[in-house]
Amino acid sequence: MSKVFQRLMAALGALALLSGAAMAQTKTKVSVAVGGAGCLCYLPTVLAEQLGEFKKAGVEVELINFKGGSQALTAVIGGSADVVSGYFDHCVNLAAKNQALEAFVVYDRYPGFALVVSPKNAGAIKSVKDLAGKRIGVSAPGSSTDFFLKYMLAKNGVDPNSVGVVGIGLEATAVAAMEQGSVDAAIMLDPAITLLQGKNKDLKILSDTRTQHDTMEVFGGEYPGGALYTRSDWIAKHEKETQALTNAIVATLKWLHAHTPEEIMAKMPEDMVGGDKALYLAALKNTIPMYSTTGRMDPKGAQAVLAVFSQSSPDVAKANIDLSKTYTNKFVDRANEKLGMK
Numbered sequence: 655m656s657k658v659f660q661r662l663m664a665a666l667g668a669l670a671l672l673s674g675a676a677m678a679q680t681k682t683k684v685s686v687a688v689g690g691a692g693c694l695c696y697l698p699t700v701l702a703e704q705l706g707e708f709k710k711a712g713v714e715v716e717l718i719n720f721k722g723g724s725q726a727l728t729a730v731i732g733g734s735a736d737v738v739s740g741y742f743d744h745c746v747n748l749a750a751k752n753q754a755l756e757a758f759v760v761y762d763r764y765p766g767f768a769l770v771v772s773p774k775n776a777g778a779i780k781s782v783k784d785l786a787g788k789r790i791g792v793s794a795p796g797s798s799t800d801f802f803l804k805y806m807l808a809k810n811g812v813d814p815n816s817v818g819v820v821g822i823g824l825e826a827t828a829v830a831a832m833e834q835g836s837v838d839a840a841i842m843l844d845p846a847i848t849l850l851q852g853k854n855k856d857l858k859i860l861s862d863t864r865t866q867h868d869t870m871e872v873f874g875g876e877y878p879g880g881a882l883y884t885r886s887d888w889i890a891k892h893e894k895e896t897q898a899l900t901n902a903i904v905a906t907l908k909w910l911h912a913h914t915p916e917e918i919m920a921k922m923p924e925d926m927v928g929g930d931k932a933l934y935l936a937a938l939k940n941t942i943p944m945y946s947t948t949g950r951m952d953p954k955g956a957q958a959v960l961a962v963f964s965q966s967s968p969d970v971a972k973a974n975i976d977l978s979k980t981y982t983n984k985f986v987d988r989a990n991e992k993l994g995m996k
Contacts, residue, residue, distance in 0.1 A: 682712060682713045682895055683714045683715075683716070684715050684716070684736045684737060684899065685715075685716045685734075685735045686717050686735065687720055687727075687737070687738050687739065687740075688726060688738075688740070689727075689739065689740040689794075689797065689824075690720065690721065690723070690823065690824035690825065691719040691926065692825040692845075692926045693824040693844070693845075694766070694844040694845055694937060694938060695766045695843050695844075695879055695941075696739055696740075696880055697910075697918075697922070697941070698761040698762075698903055698906050698945060699717065699739040699880075699903070700717065700923070700926065701910065701922065702715075702902045702906040703717055704921045705905075705909060707901075707906050707909075708898070708899070710905070711899070711902040711905070713898035713902070715902075720794075721793065721794050721821065721824075722792070722794025722797035722799070722823070722824070723738070723741050723744060723793065723799075724744075724796035724797040726738045726739070727744050731885070736884060736895075737899065738882070738883050739880065739881075740798070740880065740883065741765065741797075741879055741880060741881070742757045742760060742878045743798050743801055743959050744798065744883070745981065746956075746977070747967065749973065749980055750969040750970040751969065753885075754887070755884065755980065756883060756884065756885075756886045756889055756979065757883035757982075758882055758884075758896055758899075758900055758984075758985045759881060759882050759899070759900045759903045759904065759949040759985065759989075760879075760881040760950065760986075761906075761907060761945060761949060762880035762944055763945070763946050764863055764864065764868075764869040764876065764944045765798070765802065765863045765878075766844060766864050766879055766944050767798075767802045767841050767842075767862075767863045768842050768843070768847050768859050768861065768863070768864065769841055769861040770832065770841075770847060770858070771858040771859075771860060772832045772833075772835050772837060772838055772840070773832065773833065773835075773850075773854040773856075774835035775835065775838045776858050779838060782807065782860050782861070783811065785812055786812050786817065788817055789836075789837045789838050790820065790838065790839050790840060790841070791820050791822035791828060791842075792821060792841050793821065793828075794821040794823075795819055798879075800819060801962075801963070801966065801967075802841055802863075803817075803819070804966045804967075805963075805966045806861055814966070820837050822836075822837060824846060826846075826928075828840060832850055833850070833853070844938075844940055845937035845938070847937070848936050848940060849933050849934075852936070864941065864944060865943060865944075866943070873958050873962060875955065875957075876955045877959060877962070878951060878952065879944070881951075882899055882903060884896075886979070889982075897985050897988060900985035900988070901989045903989075904989040905989075905993060907946055907947060907949055908993060910942070915938045915939050915942060916935065918938060918942075919931070919934060919935055949990070950983050950986050950987070951986075953977075956977050957977065960975060960977055
């Protein structure tokens with residue numbers, strides 16, 4: 655009997671090993687390219703990982719951090735990452751080049767950009783018109799910060815080609831570039847804006863889109879910022895993974911709006927919060943109104959993005975873009991229904 659029992663246990667052990675191997679092979683894994691993970695505009699993606707929401711939704715996520723949104727986008731188009739956590743406007747811009755990209759959950763209601771003057775140039779630059787011929791920082795050339803800069807310059811009668819565009823990142827490198835005066839001004843996002851403001855009380859901000867009021871002033875309507883997006887053909891082949899990612903972000907947005915800024919900060923990685931927790935907390939408080947409560951794309955917001963790009967990009971202006979193909983609310987609606995938010 656003992657030999658029979660031993661054989662039975664050996665067989666069961668082998669079966670367990672085979673089952674485990676099979677499960678490991680079929681386990682869902684998705685790589686997400688983030689265009690500057692330390693930026694508060696991307697906090698919902700990082701927070702979802704910190705809360706374990708991706709795993710709860712049944713997907714294993716690898717977050718890959720890049721200097722700017724254009725680099726994250728390049729990774730997905732090139733096939734080295736599956737999904738971008740970046741700004742929706744790339745979907746519109748690439749549609750003009752016949753690249754089919756689709757946003758499937760939006761976590762920023764506003765872009766959160768600010769056009770900030772370097773403390774060393776506060777006396778010389780008093781308006782956007784004064785930026786002609788200057789060196790201006792963006793997260794990375796071709797990123798959403800670059801698009802916003804070109805829009806603001808054109809809107810104020812300054813030739814976008816008359817300025818020097820310099821990639822300075824979004825985090826500590828952006829603050830350092832501004833403090834050292836290696837750029838005359840920059841498009842910045844929080845927490846970098848608040849951190850720089852904490853050190854320079856008279857910091858001059860020429861344009862700000864961190865609130866609904868300011869966004870309306872700049873764009874004339876709400877303007878969606880951060881979203882999860884990827885190639886349309888990837889979504890078609892990975893509906894299960896797309897739904898899981900959406901469920902995780904929507905659950906995170908629900909959690910975020912039900913907790914205090916202090917509780918949110920406590921969940922974030924220490925290296926992203928940095929040494930000055932008070933300033934990070936102040937930046938977070940400034941940013942929370944920016945986060946979506948539902949994850950849905952507002953069609954009017956998508957239209958606003960197209961209108962802005964039509965003004966600043968000749969390719970977009972002459973392209974016949976079908977906006978309905980640049981985003982979908984299908985997965986968000988399912989996620990909200992599941993969470994009882996619809």
